[in-house]
């Protein structure tokens with residue numbers, strides 16, 4: 001049996017956040033289509049079940065979009081179908097992404113009864129002005145209500161998303177957000193820098209003022225120090241966990257593991273092939289109704305060179321860094337020597353060689369994209 005992950009994309013949101021370019025439908029366009037889409041997901045699970053009968057899924061991630069926007073009955077239907085069509089290990093990590101103001105006790109019951117044992121809750125900030133600026137649909141107090149409701153429903157592993165580099169945000173207000181969140185004691189915190197993508201409300205806003213690059217760097221470094229004081233270990237550039245509660249599903253991505261993904265715009269990685277479906281929910285539903293999966297929007301068989309680049313790029317995101325032994329076993333000693341010599345100019349300020357691992361320092365994480373472009 002092969003050990004793989006399963007990702008399910010739910011492309012619906014209550015409203016579009018100002019910074020978001022994920023594939024999701026917001027507003028009226030989503031209402032009538034939810035049930036058709038969940039039927040299509042269930043049908044695609046059936047179609048893929050025989051191809052994956054040799055697989056045990058040890059991590060499941062239902063992301064989006066906002067999966068918690070689905071009504072109770074559709075959540076129940078989806079979880080039942082996944083269990084019916086795929087072998088899921090008993091100890092699987094089963095995460096659902098949720099947005100405050102869309103969770104209810106009933107939906108949480110559908111989740112826990114369906115085997116969900118981890119919730120990833122979007123918060124972004126504890127400052128309501130910053131939340132409004134991001135066009136989030138909730139206040140911080142509503143976030144706290146959802147968090148407490150999830151705990152009461154028995155979810156013992158909760159991750160909270162935070163953001164830095166928000167318009168109006170200062171280092172002080174970011175640290176206050178971290179302290180407000182830490183008071184709730186989530187097991188895991190993700191901290192992402194705001195990126196302005198062209199096809200978003202922020203991308204189109206010519207008057208947008210963001211904290212300067214220096215301020216954003218100071219925000220990240222201060223946040224990392226403060227999170228460590230609060231007991232949150234950074235294990236990946238943007239992810240922090242208490243007591244080893246790493247995201248097992250995301251670790252699979254960073255460790256180049258395999259995963260099957262269902263839904264429009266969802267990316268799979270199976271047998272050295274990366275493939276994705278188109279960003280069109282209607283094309284997905286129509287194809288599946290005809291009894292087959294949609295055409296691939298992208299399908300790439302990774303060459304050795306691609307695999308080597310991905311390995312460097314993904315493993316250097318991790319705090320433990322890249323194991324030179326494993327790298328040599330996969331790609332040979334001359335590739336290892338070349339990597340070490342390319343990394344040398346960045347040691348010790350931006351990178352370190354420690355116990356057979358090459359890794360970034362905190363300062364290195366801040367400029368990791370520039371350094372990575374030299375390493376690969």
Ligand code: SF4
Nearest residue numbers: 013016017020064065
């Ligand atoms: S809730 Fe998440 S997926 Fe939906 S628009 Fe906001 S950031 Fe994007």
